[in-house]
Amino acid sequence: MTSRRFDHALLLAGFLAIWQVLHWAAGADVVSSPWATIARAVELLGAPAFWGHVRATLAAFALASVISIAGGIALGLWLGLRHFAGDVADPILGTLYSIPKITLYPIILLMFGLGVSAKVAFGVIHGVFPIAIFTMNAVRNVAPVFRRTALVMRLSPVTTAATVMAPAALPEILAGIRVGVALTLLGTLIGELFAATSGLGFALIRAMDVHAVVDILAITLLLFCFAACVNASLRLVERRARHGG
Amino acid sequence: MGWRLHITKVGAARTAFVVLVFAALELLCRLGVIPLVTMIPPSEMVASLWSILAGGTFNNDIVFTLYNIVAAAVLAVVLGFFLGAGLHALPRLRRPLVPLLSAYYAVPTFVFYPLLIVAFGVGRTALIVMGAMFGIVAMIVNTTLGLDHVPPAVDRTAAILRLDRWRRLVLVRLPAAAPHLVTGIKLAVAYSVIGIVAGEFILATAGMGKRIAFSYDNFDNRTMYGMLLLLLIGVMIINGALSAWERRLHRRFGQQ
Numbered sequence: 001m002t003s004r005r006f007d008h009a010l011l012l013a014g015f016l017a018i019w020q021v022l023h024w025a026a027g028a029d030v031v032s033s034p035w036a037t038i039a040r041a042v043e044l045l046g047a048p049a050f051w052g053h054v055r056a057t058l059a060a061f062a063l064a065s066v067i068s069i070a071g072g073i074a075l076g077l078w079l080g081l082r083h084f085a086g087d088v089a090d091p092i093l094g095t096l097y098s099i100p101k102i103t104l105y106p107i108i109l110l111m112f113g114l115g116v117s118a119k120v121a122f123g124v125i126h127g128v129f130p131i132a133i134f135t136m137n138a139v140r141n142v143a144p145v146f147r148r149t150a151l152v153m154r155l156s157p158v159t160t161a162a163t164v165m166a167p168a169a170l171p172e173i174l175a176g177i178r179v180g181v182a183l184t185l186l187g188t189l190i191g192e193l194f195a196a197t198s199g200l201g202f203a204l205i206r207a208m209d210v211h212a213v214v215d216i217l218a219i220t221l222l223l224f225c226f227a228a229c230v231n232a233s234l235r236l237v238e239r240r241a242r243h244g245g
Numbered sequence: 246m247g248w249r250l251h252i253t254k255v256g257a258a259r260t261a262f263v264v265l266v267f268a269a270l271e272l273l274c275r276l277g278v279i280p281l282v283t284m285i286p287p288s289e290m291v292a293s294l295w296s297i298l299a300g301g302t303f304n305n306d307i308v309f310t311l312y313n314i315v316a317a318a319v320l321a322v323v324l325g326f327f328l329g330a331g332l333h334a335l336p337r338l339r340r341p342l343v344p345l346l347s348a349y350y351a352v353p354t355f356v357f358y359p360l361l362i363v364a365f366g367v368g369r370t371a372l373i374v375m376g377a378m379f380g381i382v383a384m385i386v387n388t389t390l391g392l393d394h395v396p397p398a399v400d401r402t403a404a405i406l407r408l409d410r411w412r413r414l415v416l417v418r419l420p421a422a423a424p425h426l427v428t429g430i431k432l433a434v435a436y437s438v439i440g441i442v443a444g445e446f447i448l449a450t451a452g453m454g455k456r457i458a459f460s461y462d463n464f465d466n467r468t469m470y471g472m473l474l475l476l477l478i479g480v481m482i483i484n485g486a487l488s489a490w491e492r493r494l495h496r497r498f499g500q501q
Binding site: 004091099102104111178181190193211213216223227230231232235 | 340344345354356363431438443454461476477481484
């Protein structure tokens, strides 16, 4: 345990050292020093205006995540249980997942205008397809013997779904949610970069406009910490589902 | 026989579905349910795409973007492979890095693009570095996963043949990890495209992203949708080819 903590400390030290070297090599116009950036991040965390942006982003991110998860699971369950529909949809979903959604920003803006709905829509088109794909595969990969056992035990469809299918498919679905939620955050932030009047993406684009290097790096650093925390906690839930069931 | 019939039926249903979606869009646009300022009918998009290609007006932008994508993807794949191989050899460094690497794609790293412009100037280099920066992490992650899946017997054979470290990596482990590496290549290309197009949207002298942003700003929906369609078709072709390669390797190596 202590050696693991030592590894973390070593990684952090190495990361800060590389950052400092980059700062020396490229200059403060390109990379602000780690200390200045961290100081600025702490300062931002104490500023009420910054928390206004955080709240705006969190609200849009939460709404987009709920829509992505609910929509992705519903679509994935349906396609996973209906084999024909699943086979038809599989490559279509794969294509929708892989196209660079950022190219669609003009269409989203034209459809939703500037504001909250555009950034939520941007988050959803990023998050919903991976969740649908993971869910569909999760349902399809449930061992046939489970389903047959449920049949032999004469379980009702509802009981089968709740006590056999759901626990068997859950870890995979949670993996999909982890991937999907990360992309939903990316989508929401991209939406804010191009289409918002508030939120962290908007704060970033404003910092970019006035070339406030330290602000760009400080906000990105905070966003990265937030994303890593969300990712780590979803990973924990996933691991518990995998081993607890 | 039954399987083949199933495949044919699935293909037909898929084609019908896609055609129906586009027909519905066409109808909605023609009827004015979707206003022209929002979306032009798909047939008009195709016509615009055709005139762009036939007229050659944007050939420079198309070549510019394509070149940048290829350069960024090659950089991301080659550097990502060696960094991934290095990380795989250092499990103590890798373990604390994993959660950070998987959080990488939740943050739009292309906000660093203005900093790259200061460092490299407006032009090709900043865009290529941007694309490579966005793509490389996917390659690193998939390289480490691929090396995890190299069968121990293969490694031991390489040891018996007394291959040095370098040859063992390139001649033995690289091919053995191929299916995951191709997945990495596919993702690195996809993310490089995102990085470059995002950069071109934000600030560039040329490129398809720049043309799309420019026509959006000038309410020139015809050009915008034509270019968008061209970009999406191009990305789908690249992705389709890499996916086919990936499937073939997975079949050959008998993995899922």
